[in-house]
Amino acid sequence: MRTAAPYASDPSRVRGRLFAEDESAFRSPFQRDRDRIIHASAFRRLKHKTQVFVEHEGDSFRTRLTHTIEVAQVARTIAGVLGLNGELTEAVALAHDLGHTPFGHTGEDALEALMQPYGGFDHNAQALKIVTSLERHYAEWDGLNLTWECLEGIAKHNGPVTGALPFALAEYSARHDLELHTHASAEAQVAALSDDIAYNNHDLHDGLRAGLFSDDDICVLPIVGAAYEQVDRLYPGLEAKRRRHEALRRVFGVMVEDVIDTSRGLLEGLGSVEEVRGLGAPCVQFSPALWGDLKVIRKFLFTQMYRAPSVVEMRKQVTAVVEGLFPLYMERPDLLPTEWAKDVDAATTDIARARLVADYIAGMTDRFALAQAEVLL
Template sequence: MTAPLGYGAQPRAPFATNPDKSHGRLFPEPESPTRTPFQRDRDRIIHSTAFRRLKHKTQVFVYHEGDHFRTRLTHTIEVSQIARSLARALRLDEDLAECLALAHDLGHTPFGHEGEDVMDACMAPYGGFDHNAQSLRVVTSLERRYAEFDGLNLSWETLEGLVKHNGPLVGPDGAPLGKFAGSELPFAIRAHSQRQDLRLDTWPSAEAQAAAIADDIAYDAHDLDDGLRAGLLRIEQIREVPFFASILDEVDARYPNLEEPRRIHEIVRRSITRMVEDVIREAVTRIAAAAPASVEDVRAAPGALVAFSAEMARAEGEVKAFLFANLYRHPDVLAVRRKVSQVTRELFEAYFADPALMPEEWRRGLEDAATDRRARRVCDFIAGMTDRFAMDEHRRLFDHTPDLG
């Protein structure tokens, strides 16, 4: 397929984010003579401590289960590749799209979504926990590398795309939307909003939308891949999903008797291709209808411009439902999730009861701190852990650390 808006060195679309017109950084810095603001953001993210830790954070399978399953780091790299492909096809700023893809999971806890669920429960009396909000907290506060500021001091456009990964967070009246409706925004977002207006009531840039949908495409395809290779899913089982059934029929017709590892790879790569090409076609259609003349027009649009078609959105929903029921809720996965839930919860309870159990830099200033401040510090410490370090810490503090095998 030749993308309608073209690949390669094409002029930037008028609705793309222009790095020369960035809204700048919270702490003003001289511009780089060799890099755009978004290239500089990307480099800061890659060199951050939080990015390196993604190597040992769980995607679906915890660290002991094999070297070939995906981690948060490999998932992040795969998302960035898809995001750049979408950005190139739509003539967006590839560097911003890549930057947002690289940063989107920096706030994830150890042990994947189970770690996040436990942390949210532990933090319920203190403002809750959300990994997207924690990613913002990481890049604006918790990374402490620079002499003049905390965080990475990323550009406004990067922070905007990071915090609005799933679209607008509040309506015109300021009331929270989506999963936060009827409640309040996560602590990290509320705290940062007092320092910088990220326009939470608008859609983010097209680059941010590309990075967000690249995330969906990557984990749909690659969690399927890991599940099949782990033996938790069977190839014939995925025929329950019409999207996968049509791909499997196509592969088997073209390559009869193909050995299973190659057969799996063909299913996965064709799944990604179909989804990516659908997004490009649909985005071209929506862009033509909306005729945005600037990135501000993208923000003011009534909905996302980079999205699945209605047909693909239904198919992708069926994929997610299948993976939830058959992979994420598989008895073997649930057995490990129960164990890591115990580890995460007990670490929180121990550090909260006695902050002296944390390293000096983390317990400093908590002697007479209010309970919500102590809880947030403990949360930040645990959320930054790798799976391996969390298990080691539990062994240090307890004599009943579960065996994940």
Template sequence: MGDPVIPHRGAGRWRAPYAADPFHSRGRLVPEPVSPTRSEFQRDRDRIIHATAFRRLKHKTQVFVFHEGDHFRTRLTHTIEVSQIARALARALGLDEDLAEALALSHDLGHTPFGHTGEDALHDCMRAYGGFDHNAQALSIVTRLEHRYADFDGLNLTWETLEGLVKHNGPLLETDGSPAHRYRERGVPAAILEYCAVHDLELASHAGGEAQAAAIADDIAYDAHDIDDGLRAGLFDLDDLRAVPFIAELLDDIEARWPGLERARVIHELGRRVITRFVEDVIGESERRLEALAPRDAAAIRHAGRPVVAFSEPMAQADRDIKAFLFVNMYRHPSVVAVRRQADQVVRDLFGRFLAEPETMPDEWRKAAEGLLTEGRARVVADYIAGMTDRFALDEHRRLFDATPELR
């Protein structure tokens, strides 16, 4: 009969043989009847959207604190932007769009209030008790901390979604079972290892193509919207960005086509072009890698030994250059550092008080901490603080302390 004809992607939704198959998922930890109206990955996406942790992203910081202006990104707006880019990449590469979207929507669920400052502070507070890791926290949220369903804790997501959530930044273990490079110093978080002892997520392999698409979509969204937010906040100007060769080229193109264009439109046009160039590059590079690998199924992607969805080396350098610029000119800007210092103190104050006086937490959390040794109680406290929005963390601080920073 010959090889099957794969329809051109413009003819409708095209799914490659290496895409995750929602009709042959590895299933859920707690078996459930099949939905008559939605695929397994669509159900996962919907459960994530309706989760309490997802709604809280609206009031969790990306870089700026929530009250600095309506036009700056929050974790929620960032997540929506990542989701849009992830779907575009999945569609172009023949991956399952619904799984890519579910992974994009869930990738930041484990983040603390006050952005990376909150995570760094909470990790330092938890250092003696195994540390804090936002990927491990996201897994805890979707497998343990969400209390919505009568039959199970968490969201009971499919194996593919859980695998992508945990491994979207690459393997956590080497093939010999030792921690991968990024976990070499502190080890793989206990919460992940404990879950995998019950439901093995194969930590020594890469995640599927959909998770890789969501991960690189996160990088693209960060680069574009942090440039946009930094410009609008006045932390740096367009001329400063010319220090990044990739951005200088884009600005030259905009200026040549629209001389004298007003600044606000230049900023928007720059953001559009950053995203477009990165997305087009990822599609081209990923197609080259896929052609060389010729994967027959999703397992071949997982065991390829390197990411299949990736930037070309010139665009990987552009990504590194943008992040280096933003680190100095945005994340370490004096006004941002001042707010970070105050937010750090809020998290440390809350952790110390709740650990010493668990009765100051709400009843649900107080009961969860009752009778536990210090390490177990610290984990409950970390779960409680990690779930807070910026606003609620400040409210809790005001309730418990005489003076609370304004974060300005």
């Protein structure tokens, strides 16, 4: 059995949960976090939330759920090699996209613009709100009552949070200090970088599948071109579909190996998770050279995929859905499910009312939002 590194999060020394409860006799606190996330309603809804392409555009494109599973797999692998706690790493990875709206970043952009007068919208803060408030299944508390360490990882997905806090994050921080000014544990940092690894790889694959660019187009990219060359040397004349798969899995491997090699050096000598948090810089990173290569790949994907004419046209259509539903629900809360309508009616300020409507829309799947728009707009 692999020995935990001194800088790993220790499940026997967790910093507690907001609501005290007896721990399990046969599952660690981080195992329970992971299991509660998997059984959450918001987690199930990820299967019908888009990654880049709207859910109905094809069965083989990534959804938020398949993306999340890929992130968790990568994160668990890296955590194991680095001697970190795999259960905490996996829990944070599984929760990282819970706050996403329908229609991916397009839906988030639309909702964020609509919420500007009411404190804005941020999907990381929304993920924290879901696991601390909006999941309402337990008798003694709202949310999932996750450990401090897991909540920290969700809140600091993009690193320390300073300056003006997103509304939902500020609201929760007033109740429970997650020390937002520090970096998160190494486990949470692994989960965050695994997100980058997963989408850098699968967006290339989905873009190829959608015909937005060709294998020849991406062979000019750093990392990618070398991967195709290696496959062609090993398997000359390989059928195109297999050639693509072999090349892209090598791209995947290059990213994972680079993170492991770079992070080993940065973690060396650290004696505790507290030292990780107080380091003042992330200790799980890509090397500067690989990070430079990934910027080139991301620029290519932005122009050739995220802003491809067909994707832009769909962005317009789904933006109109969010822009139509939000003011309608604000004016007509009776169109909401009974429990939501009751809360909106009871709201004493426009901000409170708007945030409830935003919570409802953010929780929608692509197909449900489209169905609501077809009936109501």
